[in-house]
Amino acid sequence: MNEKTSFPDQVQLGRTHMSISVVGLGTWAWGDRLMWGYGKGFGDDDIRQAFEASVAAGINFLDTAEIYGRGRSESLVGRLIHLCNTPLVVATKCFPYPYRVSARWLSKALNKSLKRLHMEQVHLYQMHWPFPPVSIESWMNAMADAVEAGLVRAVGVSNYNLEQTQRAVAALARRGLALASNQVSYSLLYRQPEQSGLLDYCREQGVTLIAYSPLAQGLLTGKYSPQSRPPGLRRLRFRRNMLERVQPLIALMREIGEGHGGKTPAQVALNWVICKGAIPIPGAKNAHQAEQNAGAMGWRLSSEEVAALDKAASF
Numbered sequence: 001m002n003e004k005t006s007f008p009d010q011v012q013l014g015r016t017h018m019s020i021s022v023v024g025l026g027t028w029a030w031g032d033r034l035m036w037g038y039g040k041g042f043g044d045d046d047i048r049q050a051f052e053a054s055v056a057a058g059i060n061f062l063d064t065a066e067i068y069g070r071g072r073s074e075s076l077v078g079r080l081i082h083l084c085n086t087p088l089v090v091a092t093k094c095f096p097y098p099y100r101v102s103a104r105w106l107s108k109a110l111n112k113s114l115k116r117l118h119m120e121q122v123h124l125y126q127m128h129w130p131f132p133p134v135s136i137e138s139w140m141n142a143m144a145d146a147v148e149a150g151l152v153r154a155v156g157v158s159n160y161n162l163e164q165t166q167r168a169v170a171a172l173a174r175r176g177l178a179l180a181s182n183q184v185s186y187s188l189l190y191r192q193p194e195q196s197g198l199l200d201y202c203r204e205q206g207v208t209l210i211a212y213s214p215l216a217q218g219l220l221t222g223k224y225s226p227q228s229r230p231p232g233l234r235r236l237r238f239r240r241n242m243l244e245r246v247q248p249l250i251a252l253m254r255e256i257g258e259g260h261g262g263k264t265p266a267q268v269a270l271n272w273v274i275c276k277g278a279i280p281i282p283g284a285k286n287a288h289q290a291e292q293n294a295g296a297m298g299w300r301l302s303s304e305e306v307a308a309l310d311k312a313a314s315f
């Protein structure tokens, strides 16, 4: 058995019939100027190359949202998927803006997303946050209506804690549907889904846990340090002492990666998420990042390595 066969590169999305790659492609940065500097260090050509490199490397799962770049990310995804012959699984999200005071807004938002994506049915439609005033049950009912109308293949949520996920599961079950996924922040540096029991619950229920910011927004790639701080808003988040404290973990990731034929810290960080049973969706701004991130597939860390990383990340 070769390495590829022993470590499948695709898994089932929730209990649906759709298969997704164990590493997805996050597209928040595509069109986003404020946080990610779209149009300055990278542009549409880099994005096209990131997309093409991802698909060529076996990634078939893309995550976007109506809010990313105020629709620009969805438009870019829509353009790119139609220039490509490979069947892909596309996930987008509905944002519960405060002015959306009733779940009736979901179908309006969905129709606009479908237009930007040039799709008649989105594969996975996710409620972006569990914000009030609309209840989880009302949003899930609107999601179920969208499934029945044939506009959505599977339903997901995002940023839902354990109790909120249980409510979404129950609400959909009343409509004869299963929750396919919950997309939450999860990385070596943010372990809340493990600690809260959410990861275990999702595993038991057959709900795919999709891990966003799996590289801790670039921190786990090892390219940022107290001497080389990230640009833009991330500079406020990743203070000098935080960048210092993470260096021993990065050193261990480098050492472990070396033992797997020269895997990078980013690839080790993503593989750690896969080993935990979640699907990382790293953002990529160019072909180089996309290729590197796809290199987290086709191999696995040992359980001893996962345990050593767990320990080194507990600071």
Ligand SMILES: NC(=O)c1ccc[n+]([C@@H]2O[C@H](COP(=O)([O-])OP(=O)(O)OC[C@H]3O[C@@H](n4cnc5c(N)ncnc54)[C@H](OP(=O)(O)O)[C@@H]3O)[C@@H](O)[C@H]2O)c1
Pocket (backbone or CB within 6 Å): 025, 026, 027, 028, 029, 036, 063, 064, 128, 158, 159, 183, 184, 211, 212, 213, 214, 215, 216, 217, 218, 219, 221, 223, 230, 266, 281, 282, 283, 284, 285, 288, 289, 290, 292, 293
């Ligand atoms: N549901 C939600 O509320 C939510 C929230 C956040 C994100 N998400 C989703 O999750 C996706 C990923 O999360 P994220 O973008 O926040 O963080 P991330 O994937 O942890 O980090 C992405 C950033 O890291 C850098 N990077 C990526 N791959 C790299 C590589 N191989 N080598 C060096 N640098 C690399 C790039 O930025 P630089 O080159 O500028 O460093 C890239 O934009 C998003 O695109 C989005 O789809 C969802």
